Structures are given as structure tokens and as C-alpha cells.
Amino acid sequence: MTAVEPCPASPTLADVARAAGVSLATASRVLNRVPLVRAETRRQVESAIAALGYRRQRAARSAPPARTRSIALVVCEEGLRLFTDPYFARIVAGISREVTAAEVQLVLLTVPSTKDSQVPAMHYLGSGPVDGALFVSMHGRSPLNVGRIGVPVVVGGQPMHGNDINQVSYVDVDNHGGAVRAVRHLIDSGRSMIATVAGPRDMTAGFDRLAGYRRVMADAERSDHGLVYFGDFSQASGEHATVRLLERRPHVDAIFAASDLMAVGVLRALRRAGRRVPDDVAVIGFDDLPVGRHTDPPLTTVRQPTEELGARMVRELLGLMDDSSAPQCGVVLDTELVPRASA
Secondary structure, eight states, X not given: XXXXXXXXXXXXXXXXXXXXXXXXXXXHHHHTTOSOOOHHHHHHHHHHHHHHTOOOOOOOOSSOOOOOOEEXXXXXXXXXXXXXXXXXXXXXXXXXXXXXXXXXEEEEXXXXXXXXXXXXXXXXXXXXXOXXXXXXXXXXXXXXXXXXXXXXXXXXXXXXXXXXXTTOEEEEEOHHHHHHHHHHHHHHTTOOSEEEEEOOTTSHHHHHXXXXXXXXXXXXXXXXXXXXXXXXXXXXXXXXXXXXXXXXXXXXXXXXXXXXXXXXXXXXXXXXXXXXXXXXXXXXXXXXXGGGGSSSSOOEEXXXXXXXXXXXXXXXXXXXXXXXXXXXXXXXXOXXXXXXXXX
């Protein structure tokens, strides 16, 4: 970068952008610590800021910024998934209950996994319209850097290792322990070839539920990679995985599905294949969604306290907003097996 001449008047961000040879939008991203800016470009902008003596113009204030009494709920999925998956309805119900009691406004953002969609959302969160943010359904490889937004954050689900969000508060459920109880129930009931339709590998819930299944199968010396198929927590993926499973392991006599919606898909595929549940194949889901009480037969499942998870996230976030020096925390809520007729 060429030498920068000091501006005769107070330099503006436009002056910085011009001196650094970047667009005004790029200079703004660097100033607001938005991710996805190349390291070389960031250095150019920072050098121009230092050379020009640029200072962000803020309204004079003698007190901390006024609270907006608003928090954001960031759902890291496509909008259609938010309104079709009953899991989200339940977690939002718990969140809404708490924000209403606290007289706080809730702002909903849906942020798909594409980088272009995430940058505006992160810029919005860091620019001051909300006092804090809740993140749910985060994927491990997401470039969302929630630790640098500039407002308190609580994540639903323990962050995946290597997700570059250090020291962030989270509320999760005991996914591993719930899966262990489900698979042990199948073994104790005499099932010998137990498969799983696991959740996404880049989400904590999918990873931990699969780990619980594998632990019990290894302890029972029944590990078989051919009994593991993956879905995305949707009904269609559970159905598709079961069709493939029956082609590969036609004598399977039990299936642990990592979500109730996937379990519904499992039941549909088994019915089409002429397999009776639970006589031929036992099925267990995970969630305890209302749909599981009305399947044929009613679905044995692992209950997770979804509404309480949402409510607890809000309480933790309000605590961080009230005391910025409070330590980050990790909360794990219990799960329990709910026996019904499917297993």
C-alpha cells in the first residue's frame, strides 16, 4: 500500500476505504470485526486506520448505551425448516414464555449455512439493535463466529470442537446418555441386530447420540458399521435410510432413530416393507414430540426437555446481559426414556 497522507479534517470511513484500496463495505466489515475478510485485506484497512488517525464517530454519552430490551433468536436453518419441524415450535415456546415474563422483545433471524447469508446477519447483530442473541441448530462447520459479535450469546447445544467459538455459554441436553438408555433398552428386550439412523455429523446432537449408540454396541461386542445410516433429522431422511438399511441388513430387528421425525420415516419404510413393529423390528426415537404419541404403534422415545431448554437459554442470556463480568457457563439438562408400544 502506498504512503497515506493525513486528512486535513477528521478522516471518515470513506477516507479509510479509499486509502486502503477497498470498498466502503469491506472497510466497515473490518471495523466491525465481521468474519470472512481476507487477512491481507484486514491488514490494509487497519494500516490505513492507524495512518489516518481514524476514530469511529459516536454520539457523546455520559452513560453506557441504552438497553434496547430486545434479544435475537438466530435459527441456523432455512426458514422452511423452522416452520415445518415441530422441534423448533417447542423451543420457541419455551423462549417466548421467558421473554414475555421479562418484558423483552424477541427478534427472529433465520440464517442458512451459506456464507453470503450469514454476513449480513452477523453485521446486524453487532451493530446494536439487540442486547443479546440466542443461537439454535448450529452446524459444526458454520463460519458464524458468535464469540465476536459484541453482545452476550447463549447457544442451544454444546459447540462442536473446533467451531472457533471459545468460551461461549450454552444449554444442552444429555444426548449421549439418552442414546445409551435407548440402545440398552433394546438389548435388554432381546434384540440382537440393532441399527441406528443417526443425525447430522456436524451437529452436537447428532454426534453425541451416535456416540451413545456406538458405546453400548461396543460394550455388547455388536459393533457393525453396516448398521449405521445418517439422516438430517427429517422424516424423509429416516425413511430413505431405512430403505437402504433393509437392503443391506434385511434381518435387522431394532432401529434407534436419532429424532422422532426420522423415527416416523422409519415406521413408514418398515410398513411398506411388510415388517411389523415391534414384532419384527423395534423402533425408538428421540425428542418425545407429540407426533410420536399418535403413530401406529405409539413411539417409544427419549424425552428431551425442549421447552425448558429454550427457557433456560433465555434465563442464562438475561443473566449475562445484567452482569457482563459473569463467567460463561455450560448447562446440560437430563433426558429420560419413555416406553411405548414400538419397542
